[in-house]
Amino acid sequence: MDDFHKLLEHAGLRPTSPRIKVLGFLRAHAHEHFSAEQVYRSLASDERNMSLSTIYRVLGQFVEAGLGSAVVIGDGSLVYELNDGRRHYHVMCNACGSIEEFADAEIDARLKEVAAGLKFSVSDPRVMLFGLCAACRDRDMSTKTALPEKPVLRHQPASMPEPGNKPR
Ligand SMILES: [Zn+2]
Ligand SMILES: [Zn+2]
Numbered sequence: 001m002d003d004f005h006k007l008l009e010h011a012g013l014r015p016t017s018p019r020i021k022v023l024g025f026l027r028a029h030a031h032e033h034f035s036a037e038q039v040y041r042s043l044a045s046d047e048r049n050m051s052l053s054t055i056y057r058v059l060g061q062f063v064e065a066g067l068g069s070a071v072v073i074g075d076g077s078l079v080y081e082l083n084d085g086r087r088h089y090h091v092m093c094n095a096c097g098s099i100e101e102f103a104d105a106e107i108d109a110r111l112k113e114v115a116a117g118l119k120f121s122v123s124d125p126r127v128m129l130f131g132l133c134a135a136c137r138d139r140d141m142s143t144k145t146a147l148p149e150k151p152v153l154r155h156q157p158a159s160m161p162e163p164g165n166k167p168r
Helices: 002-010 017-028 036-044 052-065 105-117 134-143
Strands: 068-072 078-082 089-093 099-102 128-131
Touching: 002 017, 017 036, 017 052, 017 078, 036 052, 036 078, 052 068, 052 078
Parallel strands: 089 128
Antiparallel strands: 068 078, 089 099
């Protein structure tokens, strides 16, 4: 608890009860992502005088102070997570809404190169992949008898001579 006080004060936020509760919740669920409503529902039982708008406000303050991060999901709404300073990216399932995260040094490096090439100064390097999680894919597969055939696109260098194999 003392730890939370220090963290909040270090971030320039007075350690109020709602802030301590929300920070405690995010720290207890590191690498997970929650909407304000989910945080509210999880905390409402032990904190009766904390309203949803308080949760929204506290989460917004955390993002501003760098204690938390907000991730925009498919429908434009936000989910929040603890900001532990670790760069990472997200995948989100369109069916069940689950969000997972991954870190990838090669993507970090490529994004830097791409931005440098565009002379673009990046403030928020985010990558979000949407699709179906493994569980939903399995469920999907078992309900379908056959998957529709997808057209296969091939790059066929029809008339390109192979390098080093030029006719003399
Ligand atoms: Zn899913
Ligand atoms: Zn995350």
